[in-house]
Amino acid sequence: MPTIDSALTDVVAKVEAGERLGAEDGLRLYRSRDIFTIGRLANHVREHLHGRVAFYNINRHIPYTNICVLRCRFCSFYRPAPAKGAAPPAGAYALRVEDMVARAAEAYACGATEVHIVGGLHPTLPFEYYIDLCRGIREACPRMHIKAFTAIEIIHFTRISRPRRSIAEMLEALREAGLGSLPGGGAEIFDDRVHDEAFRNKVGEQGWFDVHRVAHEMGLFTNATMLYGHVEGPEERITHLLKLRAHQDVSLRERRAHFNCVVPLSFIPDGSALAHMPGPTGLDDLKTLAIVRLMFDNVPHVKAFWVMHSPKLAQVSLNWGVDDLDGTVVHYDITKREGGGTTHQELTVERLKRMILEAGCVPVERDTLYRRIVRDGDDWAVAAENERRNRE
Ligand code: SF4
Known part of the structure; x- marks a missing residue:
């Protein structure tokens, strides 16, 4: 019989009774080495919510530029903005709208349901670029969901638009052009010390929550992230999660949309100003994914x-609280763990399904809003809409 870490006895009782965990519970989970009890508890919650279903989607990540006016210390993606008249630094790029649209259209033709777009804070791309980008993809790929722009990008757009727009005006303009939801990146860790040490010039928690509050008020769904494994500790991680949970409580109660998903992002030090740090271990990754499941009774x-977690650890995590593996991705430029350092990072649908089946789960293709997809080759429909059409 497995023995349970006695420090977790109360936590086990709370989870089995369906009670909400507090900060001290979260810290005890982090301090415990009883990874099996933590996994069993997280799996209990996951199965209560989703049974053995594990979700994936067919998507394409397309960053529009890696040129950025900021220099977050954890970031290995950005290239510094060149001085006026100077040549861009090696490896810097900014894609034209037509090239972005062509890449999205290529994915759409292959059956992708979602395009995921984020980028650096480019010093000279005008506000109209982002509107044209959404509108161009919407016209070329009418049914493709555009999940785009982190909170810091939205705030950057409000600053560069003329006349200056509020967050609500900016989100409305982007939605009118085709934006479907926000991916939720850029939250990092909501803590002043961590902010000052790792991403000083980036908008802090107030700005991030302002964007997501307004999005939820307008009926735009978003996700929530946590970048962990750099200069923060377990206390700051738990505080971060509790702030997201409190926001979700209000969104569920008072707003038209909410967080669909929490995405813990495992810090990859290579190439960043924090390259001397070791980054999270596999056990830290697994424990964090499970603890996130346990702390959120409302997402x-x-x-x-x-x-970021590697396909192997992501597969294991399906029995440690995780119910979603994201998607086929194809190209990813923000970090490079898979793919031998190139931006080509792809899992085929067959491989995603095999990973899920081997973990003892049932693969279900979803769209961005977690509606089930029925698929016939590259053709697809949202299951509920398909059923309605069949009835009519
Ligand atoms: S994390 Fe984002 S805002 Fe910060 S330097 Fe990288 S691209 Fe720029």
Whole structure:
């Protein structure tokens, strides 16, 4: 019989009774070495919500630029903005709208349901670029969901638009052009010390929550992230999660949309100003994914983003609280763990399904809003809409 870490006895009782965990519970989970009890508890919650279903989607990540006016210390993606008249630094790029649209259209033709777009804070791209980008993809790929822009990008757009727009005006303009939801990146860790040490010039928690509050008020769904494994500790992680949970409580009660998914992002030090740090271990990754599942009684999905966790650990995590593996991705430029350092980072549908089946789960293709997809080759429909059409 397995023995349970006695420090977790109360936590086990709370989880089995369906009670909400507090900060001290979260810290005890982090301090415990009893990874099997933590996994069993997280799996208990996951199965209560989703049974043995594990979700994936067919998507394409397309960053529009890696040129950024900021220099977050954890970031290995950005290239510094060149001085006026100077040549861009090696490896810097900014894609034209037509090239972005062509890449999205290529994915759409292959059956992708979602395009995921984020980028650096480019010093000279005008506000109209982002509107044209959404509108161009919407016209070329009418049914493709555009999940785009972190909170810091939205705030950047409000600053560069003329006349200056509020967050609500900016989100409305982007939605009118085709934006479907926000991916939720850029939250990092909500803590002043961590902010000052790792991403000083980036908008802090107030700005991030402002964007997500307004999005939820307008009926735009978003996700919530946590970048962990750099200069923060377990206390700051738990505080971060509790702030997200409190926001979700209000969104569920008072707003028209909410977080669909929490995405813990495992820090990859290589190439960043924090390259001397070791980054999270596999056990830290697994424990964090499970603890996130246990702390959120009000967010339906927990995602293991396989690009950052590795496909192998993401697969294991399906029995440690995770119910979603994200998608086929194809190209990813923000971090490079898989793919031998290139931006080509792809899992085929066959491989995603095999990973899920081997974990003892049932693969279900979803769209961005977690509606089930029925698929015939590259053709697809949202299951509920398909059923309605069949009835009519
Ligand atoms: S994390 Fe984002 S805002 Fe910060 S330097 Fe990288 S691209 Fe720029």
